[in-house]
Amino acid sequence: MMALDTVDVKKKARVILIDGGQRVRAHLNNLGIHIGDWLVVVERAPFRGPVLVEVDGTRLALGRGIAPKVQVEIDGTVENLSSPPRTIEVEQR
Numbered sequence: 001m002m003a004l005d006t007v008d009v010k011k012k013a014r015v016i017l018i019d020g021g022q023r024v025r026a027h028l029n030n031l032g033i034h035i036g037d038w039l040v041v042v043e044r045a046p047f048r049g050p051v052l053v054e055v056d057g058t059r060l061a062l063g064r065g066i067a068p069k070v071q072v073e074i075d076g077t078v079e080n081l082s083s084p085p086r087t088i089e090v091e092q093r
Contacts, residue, residue, distance in 0.1 A: 002074070005051050005067035007041045013072035014038050020069040031060050033070065 007013050015037045018025050032055055033039065042059060043052040050061040062070070 001071050003068040004041070004053070004062065004070040004072050005044070005064055007072060007074065009041055009043060012038060012040050012075040014075060015070060016073050017071040018069060019071055020066070024066060024069055027066070028070070031062075032056065032058060033060070038075070039072075 001016055004013070015033060015035050018028060018035060028034070033053075037055055040054045041051060042054050045051070048064045050063050051067045052059060052061050054060075
């Protein structure tokens, strides 16, 4: 388990724990980040800037004050961050 702000770019991670109070959890919940969600670190800005993550196709910037409170486990590397939209195949009768 590691803090979100230490995850390398293009790494896929799963949220394991939100180490913060009620307001931190409520803020992340409003942004769409919940325990068990998968996210991808898109960019980490230099000089303690925000961490840009992608969750369910939506990109969010998390400040360096809140990013360390999100504990994640790493799954692997994502090769292409600009994947095509998901398509659903419908069976024809």
